[in-house]
Amino acid sequence: MICSLCSTRCLISPPVVKPLKPLFLQHQLYSRAHLASCSCYGYFSCLLNCIHVSFSCFPHLHGETRGNEAEERGTRKYQHPFVFNDPIHGSIELHPLLIKIIDTPQFQRLRFIKQLGGVYFVYPGASHNRFEHSIGVGYLAGKLAEALRSRQPELNITERDVLCVQIAGLCHDLGHGPFSHLYDGLFLPKHENGSCDMLDHLLKENNLEPVMEKYGLKPEDDIIFIKEMIAGPLQESKEQEWDFKGRPEEKSFLYEIVSNKRNGVDVDKFDYLARDSLYLGIKNTFDFHRFLQFARVCEVDGRKTICTRDIEEDNMYDLFYIRHRLHKRAYQHRVNKVIEHMIAEAFLKADGHIEIEGSGGRMFTLSTANEDMEAYTKLTDNVFEEILKSSRPELQEAREILQNIVSRKIYKFVGERKPSRIGKARLLAGKKLAQPLPDEEENNLKPEDFEILVINMDYGMKDKNPVEHMHFYSKKEPDVAKIRTEIFSEQLIRVFCKKIDEQRLWFGALRLREVSNSSMGVKPKD
Ligand SMILES: [Zn+2]
Numbered sequence: 001m002i003c004s005l006c007s008t009r010c011l012i013s014p015p016v017v018k019p020l021k022p023l024f025l026q027h028q029l030y031s032r033a034h035l036a037s038c039s040c041y042g043y044f045s046c047l048l049n050c051i052h053v054s055f056s057c058f059p060h061l062h063g064e065t066r067g068n069e070a071e072e073r074g075t076r077k078y079q080h081p082f083v084f085n086d087p088i089h090g091s092i093e094l095h096p097l098l099i100k101i102i103d104t105p106q107f108q109r110l111r112f113i114k115q116l117g118g119v120y121f122v123y124p125g126a127s128h129n130r131f132e133h134s135i136g137v138g139y140l141a142g143k144l145a146e147a148l149r150s151r152q153p154e155l156n157i158t159e160r161d162v163l164c165v166q167i168a169g170l171c172h173d174l175g176h177g178p179f180s181h182l183y184d185g186l187f188l189p190k191h192e193n194g195s196c197d198m199l200d201h202l203l204k205e206n207n208l209e210p211v212m213e214k215y216g217l218k219p220e221d222d223i224i225f226i227k228e229m230i231a232g233p234l235q236e237s238k239e240q241e242w243d244f245k246g247r248p249e250e251k252s253f254l255y256e257i258v259s260n261k262r263n264g265v266d267v268d269k270f271d272y273l274a275r276d277s278l279y280l281g282i283k284n285t286f287d288f289h290r291f292l293q294f295a296r297v298c299e300v301d302g303r304k305t306i307c308t309r310d311i312e313e314d315n316m317y318d319l320f321y322i323r324h325r326l327h328k329r330a331y332q333h334r335v336n337k338v339i340e341h342m343i344a345e346a347f348l349k350a351d352g353h354i355e356i357e358g359s360g361g362r363m364f365t366l367s368t369a370n371e372d373m374e375a376y377t378k379l380t381d382n383v384f385e386e387i388l389k390s391s392r393p394e395l396q397e398a399r400e401i402l403q404n405i406v407s408r409k410i411y412k413f414v415g416e417r418k419p420s421r422i423g424k425a426r427l428l429a430g431k432k433l434a435q436p437l438p439d440e441e442e443n444n445l446k447p448e449d450f451e452i453l454v455i456n457m458d459y460g461m462k463d464k465n466p467v468e469h470m471h472f473y474s475k476k477e478p479d480v481a482k483i484r485t486e487i488f489s490e491q492l493i494r495v496f497c498k499k500i501d502e503q504r505l506w507f508g509a510l511r512l513r514e515v516s517n518s519s520m521g522v523k524p525k526d
Pocket residue numbers: 133137172173268272
């Protein structure tokens with residue numbers, strides 16, 4: 001008989017077929033005699049003793065020690081696939097190289113970074129993390145690349161291309177810090193650059209370049225290609241038409257799969273819209289399966305780009321509509337925004353007092369940890385609890401802010417206005433805050449007792465219609481059926497009061513009126 005774990009023929013005949021333990025009935029065709037003579041044995045006994053069944057116990061299932069030639073070369077159907085059960089995509093198979101990347105401390109770190117930061121304090125279901133989103137993006141990236149490959153062989157998409165696209169999808173968020181975008185806004189200008197630095201560190205620390213070679217990749221070129229798919233061209237030049245180094249211009253469409261700079265339609269968005277909607281309990285009307293079904297590469301202005309059918313236009317409006325809806329109802333929710341603002345205040349106060357050991361024993365703080373990937377690997381949402389549970393006097397101020405969050409003593413919402421003109425609101429509102437308004441001082445209120453947050457929301461391309469930046473492979477003119485508004489962005493100015501007793505909130509209302517009057521020339525009715 002053939003062992004379906006390691007594909008070798010059992011040398012002991014006749015094999016004694018006995019079920020092992022009821023939990024592993026699916027393996028009942030293994031004979032104990034075979035196992036005793038087989039390299040599976042060590043791993044299998046490990047499995048029997050192990051409550052947390054982990055495929056790390058089976059390195060050869062990752063294609064490391066066994067498997068046919070096709071698997072060694074990284075073909076799509078793996079002999080012994082690692083299958084994840086994902087709430088969005090169902091049972092998904094990943095390439096053995098992706099499993100190698102997932103099973104590293106640098107990737108596992110994403111288990112401890114909330115996908116939606118402070119939204120979890122508002123929506124109790126929004127507890128999902130960057131880890132599962134990254135796996136979903138890696139999977140979808142492969143699906144889209146494979147769909148184009150089988151539909152249009154003339155594009156010459158290779159196995160190597162598909163594998164690189166999958167790795168880029170998997171690793172695109174490696175650079176996120178605590179509470180995802182909250183840390184970006186505070187200390188890291190662009191998390192995509194952090195993702196590239198962390199990818200380099202991950203490959204080096206885990207010695208994965210030889211494994212990449214084993215699966216047919218050329219690390220020297222392909223690591224550049226993967227990083228370019230995550231963060232764009234590593235060096236931009238004005239003289240050259242084509243700034244990317246990893247792949248030639250004929251394969252420009254590959255750069256649109258994970259992070260599409262042309263119109264924002266990419267598999268990162270497909271996954272987070274579906275995943276966030278599910279965990280928030282908000283209905284998602286965009287169907288990414290249809291996009292995968294209709295995606296096709298066409299030439300637009302001399303460059304190959306991913307297009308979809310004209311009949312899919314409504315579906316594309318749904319994509320931008322659900323994105324806008326999630327921003328309005330969750331990402332920019334006023335309680336979420338004020339809680340994130342308070343967490344940011346606490347982080348700034350705690351910054352110099354948080355010590356994280358990095359490479360060569362050097363110490364880093366909350367704000368500088370992203371400069372050293374060894375230190376950054378240790379920095380996750382856990383810093384919130386570290387501050388909250390600390391008894392150190394130098395963290396007292398930060399601790400008090402976080403204690404107020406968990407006991408729901410958050411800054412009071414005073415009101416919000418829509419300015420008539422979008423743009424300068426942040427600057428003008430900030431200027432206005434510097435001076436106390438009449439009667440505020442008498443009531444023991446200072447300008448710093450107020451927080452003014454400016455919220456920008458749009459359909460992904462400021463005031464432009466993103467669907468007009470898409471290309472459809474029909475010659476028909478777009479026939480817009482719904483969600484077509486003249487202006488695709490709006491702005492709100494929100495005022496919060498740090499003194500949370502009801503009597504003084506009235507002054508907040510006056511402040512809001514002053515700010516909106518002077519900043520935008522708006523005359524509020526009340
Ligand atoms: Zn992402």
